Amino acid sequence: MAPLEQKVLFILGGGPRIGHSVAKKFLSQGYKVAIGRRNIEKMDLDGVLPVYVDVTKPETIEEAFRKVESRLGVPNAVVYNAAALTFPPEKDPFGVEPAAFTRDLTINVGGAYTALHHATRLARLHNISPLIFIATGNVTPFKVNPLAVTLGPGKSALAHLMSLGSTVYDAKEFRFYFASQVTETGGPVPYPQVSGEAHGEVYWKLANEGRNHWDVRFTVAPDGSTGFA
Numbered sequence: 001m002a003p004l005e006q007k008v009l010f011i012l013g014g015g016p017r018i019g020h021s022v023a024k025k026f027l028s029q030g031y032k033v034a035i036g037r038r039n040i041e042k043m044d045l046d047g048v049l050p051v052y053v054d055v056t057k058p059e060t061i062e063e064a065f066r067k068v069e070s071r072l073g074v075p076n077a078v079v080y081n082a083a084a085l086t087f088p089p090e091k092d093p094f095g096v097e098p099a100a101f102t103r104d105l106t107i108n109v110g111g112a113y114t115a116l117h118h119a120t121r122l123a124r125l126h127n128i129s130p131l132i133f134i135a136t137g138n139v140t141p142f143k144v145n146p147l148a149v150t151l152g153p154g155k156s157a158l159a160h161l162m163s164l165g166s167t168v169y170d171a172k173e174f175r176f177y178f179a180s181q182v183t184e185t186g187g188p189v190p191y192p193q194v195s196g197e198a199h200g201e202v203y204w205k206l207a208n209e210g211r212n213h214w215d216v217r218f219t220v221a222p223d224g225s226t227g228f229a
Contacts, residue, residue: 006073007030007032008031008032008033008074008076008077009023009031009076009077009078010036010079011033011034011036012053012064012079012115013055013082013136014045014081015037017194018081018136018196018199019035019079019196020045020196021195022196022203023045024200025200026200026204029204032073033049033072034072034075035049035050035051038054049071049072051064055111055112055115058110058111058114061115062114062118065115074123074128076123076129076130076132078131078132078134079133079134079136079203080112083136083155084107084151085148086100087147088149091146096150101150104151105150108151108153108154108155109161112135113161116165119131124173129172130172130174132175133165133174133177134176134203134207135158135159135161135176135177136180137155137179137180138151138180139180139182139186139188140155141156159215161176162176162214165214166214175206175210177214177216179199179202179206179217180216180218181194181198181220182229197224198224201226202216202226
């Protein structure tokens with residue numbers, strides 16, 4: 001077992017809304033935090049280690065894990081927050097160019113698999129347990145959205161990986177979550193209403209309290225409080 005003081009979070013895909021909010025929450029609770037993204041020079045977040053990552057290039061993900069390990073320690077929590085969406089022409093979802101679909105699929109799930117591979121190998125090598133792996137999700141795997149033609153397939157595959165991990169591995173070793181903010185009726189949340197702070201609170205609960213199922217859906221009340229759907 002890892003010592004209780006092992007508190008390292010690695011976020012892949014650190015945007016200013018969800019990524020930064022999750023980082024701030026974990027920092028406030030004593031975690032060491034690294035954020036992996038392509039434009040690290042534009043990231044201004046005190047106390048966070050910026051790490052170069054291009055999730056379309058597996059070798060940069062491997063190198064990023066090595067850098068986090070050498071600077072902060074082996075991550076016992078990993079968040080995959082990278083995502084891409086190319087909007088199709090109106091009423092023509094298959095009008096998206098194949099190259100754009102392939103690129104978005106790589107970002108939405110290809111990079112996540114590479115992160116899963118390296119996170120689990122490192123955790124086993126260094127006896128870090130439990131490793132918590134959280135994927136930022138949405139309802140596109142469960143509710144068809146014609147505008148999400150490049151996002152939905154990737155999120156569906158990502159949900160499959162979280163389900164697979166939860167089915168095969170012992171929860172004492174690895175825990176996997178596909179976490180999605182939803183409306184009170186379980187529907188998709190309009191982008192302006194996506195709450196970074198709520199994601200931080202929920203991810204913290206998942207890392208420290210856990211849930212019994214990989215598919216985690218949560219709501220945000222008008223006062224900002226969160227609840228599991």
